[in-house]
Amino acid sequence: MRWVAALLLMLAALPAAAAPPLVVTIPYMEREAPHRNYADQLLALALKLSSDRYGPFRIVQQRDETVIRRQLLELGKGSLSVAVAMPTPEWLDGALPVRVPIMRGLASFRYFLGRRSEAPLYDSIKTVDDLRALTVGQGPGWSTAKILEDNGFKVVYGGAHPTLIPMLGSGRFQLLMRSAYEVEPELRAQRASYPDLMIVDNFAVFTYMPMYFFVAKGQPLLAERLEYGLKKAYANGQLDLLFNRSFGDSLKLLRNRQTRFLSVPNTNIDPGFFERDRPYLLAPVVTLETEARRKR
Known part of the structure; x- marks a missing residue:
């Protein structure tokens, strides 16, 4: 059997074939959105930073638009690898969350577009109960709609x-x-067509809303890889650089002292989400959520 041992030694000496790149399919959405552009860049960064452990990759974008509800279905079928969403029971049941909050909790600050002609009405809002008297528009399938309804708000669907x-x-x-x-x-995009449009600046809603990458259930190794890459991006400062470059203007809104934040609980998730996410969150998110929990 010496020839068998010799053959094994010869095979071991041959150069290993390069591993094929991991193909990661992401959704296409026609409407430009800053958080979508940021998430695509962050995904590429996390995959790059994890190449040392998990090997090469290739990102492929779908050709046809898929709205958020459809993305969950396509993750289930395996035709989509990764999507970005806020956790709800449906998403947590249908896909694997990568438990690193990619937006640092920025989505927790919910502002309102209104009409200048109703500014006196908005000025009268001081409490959550005051706000419950007004009607709030929502799109179908939005995770915020359930939060509003569960907290007694008047939701109108478009x-x-x-x-x-x-x-x-x-x-x-x-x-x-x-x-x-x-x-x-x-507001900038719609002001010319709707000159009465305004941002309400005397109040906003705060509800802790993390945003995660969700991965198809059949790709647990991809979820593990993304968690590894994201934690590296946090640790080496690259995530903060990308985040601040993408959302510097939005962060200025949080410093407006005229705005009173009205806290309501996020009924889509349990309290453990905040505790687990806390190391990655913006300081104002931690402060407001801690205060809100103390009062509940």
């Missing part, structure tokens, strides 16, 4: 995102809730 500003402009609802990174870009 269709896809482009239908919501016209509905606000025509008075179908009194406020449209948007994130800290969406509200100013949307």
Whole structure:
């Protein structure tokens, strides 16, 4: 059997074939959004930083647009590798969350677009109970809609995102809730068509809302890889550089001392999410969530 041993030695001496790159399929969304662009760049960074342990990769974007609800279905089918979402029971059941909050909790600050003609009404809002008297627009499938409904708010549903500003402009609802990174870009984009549009600056809602990468259940190694890469990006400062470059203007909103943050609990998640995410969160998120829990 010496020839067998000799053959094994010869095979061991041959150069190992290069591993094929991991193909990571991401969704395409037609509407530009700062958090989507940031997430795509962060995903590429996490994959690059994890190459030392997990090997090469290639990112492929879908050709056809997929809205957020459809993305969960496609993760389940395996035609999509990674999507970005806020945790809800449906997402937590249907996909694998990568438990590193990619937005540092920035989505927890929910601002409102309103109409200048209703500014006196907005000025009268001082408490959560005051805000419950107004109607708030939401899109179908938005995770914020359940939070609002569970906390006793009057929610009015529209269709896809482009239908919501016209509905606000025509008075179908009194406020449209948007994130800290969406509200100013949307105002700039719509102000010419809707000159009565304004950002309400005397109040906003705070509810702890992490945002994660979600991975297809059939790709647990990808979830492990992304967690490894994201933690490296946090540790070496590259995530902070990308985050501040992407959301510097949005962070300025948080420093507006005129804005009173009205805290409501996020009924989509349990308290353990905040405790686990705390090391990665912005200081104002930790402060407001800690205060809110003390009062509940």
